Amino acid sequence: MIILKELKNFTDGTSSEIDIKNYILEHPEDIEKMSARELGKATFTSAASVTRFCKKLGYKGYPEFRFKFMSELKFSTGKNNENIELVATENVVTIVRKVTEIQKRAIEETSESLSFEKLKKITKDIHNAEIVDFYAFDLNYYLTQYGCSQYFHARKKTNTYTATNMQAINALMSDEKHFAIFISHTGENGRLVEIAKILKERKTKILVITANKNSTLTELADDYLFASAPKTFQEFLFPAFYSSVKYILDILWGIEFSMEYEKNIKLNKVYDKIGEKALWGLLKKIDLGYTK
Template sequence: MIDLKLREVKKDLSAKELEVAEYIIAHSQELKNVSIQALAKLNQVSTSTILRLCNKMGYRGFSDFKIDLISSLPKNVTNDILQDDIHLTDDLQDVNRKVLIVEKSSIDETYSMINPDELNNAIDLLINSHKIVIFGVGSSGLVGKELEYQLIKIKKDVNCHFDAHISRNIVRSLDSHDLVIIISHSGETPECIELLKIANQQSIPSIAITKMGQSQVSGLANIVLHTISTEHVSRLIPIRSKISQITLVNMLITNLFIKQYDEKLKFQTQHRKARKFPHLK
């Protein structure tokens, strides 16, 4: 788990932060009773450096960091695709095998990065919001459309447009009882940043589904749900990021359905077959 988070934020770390992170990984078994002051002294850095590292890795503080470090158990994860891209010379079976490994590892890693408190807060926002605007560019937009479709099932007033101009106009009509959801793999999509700035100006709550680490999107959103950022195969085929986003959306929607399960949803579930296949009666 710690190794995964370090990999996700590595490029955002300063030289000193990276040294501390690597020290922690190398000495994880010895850190159970080490204070932040002692760790700072061991690495000849300030405690603020360690706190910045913890924040960049998605922790609220050093205590949360240590709890996760101590509770993390080694996992047998295959590395044959994580170290090796899909090549043009690969035959059909090799490509299929590698795609399968990429998808499986993407799901596992996304699950490992879920912050339960943030997810619960996001679900509560979805439940209580009057109107919802979802926006993403490219494949992130397609994931946004899937989220829109699922929210429509529970009668939410939701819009997901690929046109940034339309989305801007809709967001400008919202208020503090509504919600903006931004999906951005990089966290630096200009249209997404602009929508979040508008949301902040109007005190509209916001959720960002984006990579772990520092980005303008994660800095502007009220709630951040992390997806994996590494993309080992060509970005022309964004398998890892797309699977990670879809996995997170499925977790969000499934938990939302459970929280909102009532007689109306029960009726819809029980009569779904009759609605979809009336000719089978």
């Protein structure tokens, strides 16, 4: 936060320069689109005053200052132990910075908890399974849809259902050839717990992705992966968990895709070819050039 610190510590300038400084600190989201002339007009000064102010801070001129100022706003994240919460006076700049920080911290904390040996074991089980079934409720269901879509591109058959009865029936039809992935923030969803019990009886291996390492679901699972959702994120709790789970799903999918890379690349090239010809349409006399 070098530039912000420089601005806050700038106290010995002229009255015009202090006005420019205060405007920048109070309206940071406006600076990106403002020229020196426009900033001068907004502060009842001039483009020349803006240029002198920037040079006093050690920059060649306003364009260099503006570029570095906006870069710092977008990519600087502050203290890692700082609470992140929404307030009534949010602007575009603070929202961008907070969301960037949320995803960065969530992924870093999730990454730190990952065991390479555990990932190797889990991805081997997924690769050996004929079908991967996802189980989740509410907003987490959209993560299962994402996971299914990714695995299709790695030639892996997947299932996910939003209705409780469909998830239960799918579990009853499962066996040791299936692999189940549960997504639950608390790991204590009663419906998921009952479905996990069914899968245990069906001898289906279970992976739980959760923010609660000591939950009922993790006790029932063969393995679990920790998805970070720090309480310091306040209102951003679910976005943090969502980012963490997506990060884990991307890792699992990436390993699966690489195991049979050439075959998967071939499938996706054929998919692109179909899309260019008649996406979602009736295909006639198209040489797909792909066999299983």
